Amino acid sequence: MSARLVDLHRSFGRHLRAEGKSDRTIKIYGQSIRFFSDWLEAQGRTATLDELNRPAIREWLAELADRNEPGTVKTRYRGLFRFCGWLVDEDELDENPMKTLSPPEPKAKPVPVLSDAELAALMKACDGKEFNDRRDEAIMRLLLDCGLRVSELCSLTVPMYDDRGRIVAGIDLDDGMALIKGKGDKIRPVYFGARTARAIDRYLRARRTHRWAHLDALFLTQRGALSADGARDRVKLRGKQAGIVDLHPHRFRHTWAHDFLMSGGQERDLKRLAGWTSDVMLERYGASAADARAKAAAQRLKRGDRV
Template identity: 85%
Template sequence: MVRLEDLHRSFSRHLRAEGLSDRTVTIYGQAITFFCRWLTEQGREATLEEFSRPAIREWLAQLADNGQEPGTIKTRYRGLFRFAGWLVDEGELAAHPMKTLSPPEPKAKPVPVLADAELAALMKACDGKEFAERRDEALIRVLLDCGVRVSEACALTVPLYDDRGRLVAGIDLDDGMALIKGKGAKVRPVYFGARTSRALDRYIRVRRTHRWTHLDALFLTQRGALSADGARERVKIRGEQAGIVDLHPHRFRHTWAHDFLMNGGQERDLKRLAGWSSDVMLERYGASAADARARAAAQRLRRGDRV
């Protein structure tokens, strides 16, 4: 009997060979691990023979019964679906067991955008001249001003140029822009304002004396390059210092998208800057404060006041 965990390892190697990020590989793998754990709890062996449509459907239903968030259940579904497709492609299974199994449709919960008072408190929490304060302010301002994913912020490098002096990676403080490597290894420019440029300049100056200053990675820790998980932890800590409960990097991305649309930005431009390939993401991020934007638009129009 073939153990699912053995196939899991081969599947992970395949995903890495396809160029998927470590985080994506981990998320897909979690679905397999949790499914195997559930099989064991049911007194069943976590083998390929148990990887069937009825078993998968029962597991997903139990996740819902146990109060798991719909979005989490859909993530588990996607992980197993991708795994099942790989098993078929590799000849381990004759047919896709989830082909007729519909994914759960989660109801998107609007993420509250950050108020100016909260952002001011957050900047105050980063006030200081030490390395950690300068780094955290620069990181938070990049997340807020550029609307990048936390993994994209952590992948930023110091300025890297080609033989002709053209920026090929990293940040350009004079032009107020950075080149971001997003999903699918697609590179796109993002732009930031004067205060973010100043914060980055201050951080880069203290970075010069850091033990890992020779690394290309822009944001550093005492262990080397700052990871996405490390950035989430820094944001959470600064949020607690500012009195913001359970602050996570994605709130900056939602706030940035909201501000962009509130100030007359076009959806097609937002889509390009955010690195989205689907219009679905526009709706998801635009929902964070859609009522506020609709009210502001109606108040600006004031059609009845013109007649």
């Protein structure tokens, strides 16, 4: 009988761990194998090495492209491609079935930005004096004001200072800024307004008596530091309470980018604040509600009214 993909998945994970890959990388690669296996079984096929062939993989990727964002499809493609390459290296396969198979190129779908009414409902959902309410409002306002990635949000620490009293990490409420550790461990400043500062201040006061208050992590749960998955769950829950279907942190980032450009912000400044090194991301995030910005710009110009 052909080897089961689930068994080979475990061996692949051990190989990645021996190579020093991060737990996150191992998890993401593993998801591609698991999701492909689940898809095979849903088709009434066995999730074995015999079914890991070019036609099956191509069909799976095509279905993914129909219902997922382009970035998700490419992530799944890379994970399975890496797995197939390892199978060839380990003599489990004679040839990589994905060798000449390119990932689908679905058109990016602009993410809808959050309206003022939705944001008001979201803040109302966090309107309370319990620890979770204080924390969740601070989270929502930071995401909205700073356009943080969820990983950056969770990497935030309490204020940390050097021996001269200068902030070197975490939140600075007086200056309305925070030092963020972004992709590639690059540090950059982000800035927020008075209401966000007030929300964080309220949360920090509630945080003092928390059982995990000794931790450096800014945001805490009953189990310790808030994880990325935990942050996504809190955002989704508060969105549901506010009547916003399937709210996720990246929607705040798109809203923030849209608002920045609508307010006349420069693209080069947005790129710096967002921590992007490529114009591709600027174009992707700028696509959300781009027509609304174009209309507003045209109406401001009113060239015909000047002659």
